[in-house]
Amino acid sequence: MWPIVIKADGLAAGKGVTVAMTLEEAVDCLHDFLEDEKFGDASASVVIEEFLTGEEFSLMAFVNGEKVYPMVIAQDHKRAFEDDKGPNTGGMGAYSPVPQISDEVVQKAVEDVVKPAARAMVQEGRPFTGILYAGLMLTPEGSKVIEFNARFGDPETQVVLPRLESDLVQVFLDILDGKDVDLQWKDTAAVSVVLASEGYPEDYAKGTPIGALQTTVSDVVTFHAGTKKKTINSSQMAAV
Structure with a gap:
């Protein structure tokens, strides 16, 4: 029957899905979701699905x-x-x-x-x-x-x-x-x-400066998500 898919039955920013390869992994996931309330109310209940x-x-x-x-x-x-x-x-x-x-x-x-x-x-x-x-x-x-x-x-x-x-x-x-x-x-x-901070999507550093995003390659677009402008050493930079 393994693996199985365990999903938080709520909005979890796309991170509320675990593919459990073993019974032990499934139990650990359910503990995180239901007991530790990893995603708050979003993981108060779960959906268990077939792995496709x-x-x-x-x-x-x-x-x-x-x-x-x-x-x-x-x-x-x-x-x-x-x-x-x-x-x-x-x-x-x-x-x-x-x-x-x-x-x-x-x-x-x-x-x-x-x-x-x-x-x-x-x-x-x-x-x-x-x-x-x-x-x-x-x-x-x-x-x-x-x-x-x-x-x-x-x-x-x-x-x-x-x-x-x-x-x-x-x-x-x-x-x-x-x-x-x-x-x-x-x-x-x-x-x-x-590009994400080291440790993502679990415990990851925040406030890390982002530099060297400029490129000479044509048709390249930078989209920001989860970043903000911050003054670091008198320079305006984006930080995760």
């Missing part, structure tokens, strides 16, 4: 009621270390496109997962307007949902939106006004790498 194998992909879509406009997909890498080792994080990097996931697989996921979710909210009398984001695993039995969010994915958005040809503000306005949206995408690729 296959290619993971993130599918985000602009939604207004039953109208669903899917974005290009991305693949997120959550483990802290190389070769898929270490604890799960909020994401250590992503890339788009994902050539190992076919257009047919993506379209089927839109029809089988995202559109039914949007339709169900309309039928329940609470139509949704915004971003739906499905984290999916392509298994031998087809695509299966491993997470579902009402927000942009992080760090997937950092590689998806740079590929958007359409005006993002206009897309938002059209969604809010209930107008049809024609998304245009650049035939380019994007990759993101997350």
Whole structure:
């Protein structure tokens, strides 16, 4: 039966998932979540799920009621270390496109997962307007949902939106006004790498100066998350 997946049944900034390889690891995780309240109320209860194998992909879509406009997909890498080792994080990097996931697989996921979710909210009398984001695993039995969010994915958005040809503000306005949206995408690729403090996502240093982010490479964008401007030795620098 091993491994199994244990999830905090609440919002934990993308860090509330443990892949337990043994009974001992599962017991330790449950102790952290339930007894030590590692994520507070978010881990007051847990969800235990089957461990899936296959290619993971993130599918985000602009939604207004039953109208669903899917974005290009991305693949997120959550483990802290190389070769898929270490604890799960909020994401250590992503890339788009994902050539190992076919257009047919993506379209089927839109029809089988995202559109039914949007339709169900309309039928329940609470139509949704915004971003739906499905984290999916392509298994031998087809695509299966491993997470579902009402927000942009992080760090997937950092590689998806740079590929958007359409005006993002206009897309938002059209969604809010209930107008049809024609998304245009650049035939380019994007990759993101997350720089994090040593020890992340567990106990990690805070207030560490960040330097040497300048680059002469074209088409490189720096996105900040969990940082702030701080004066260090009379210089303005960002710190984690």
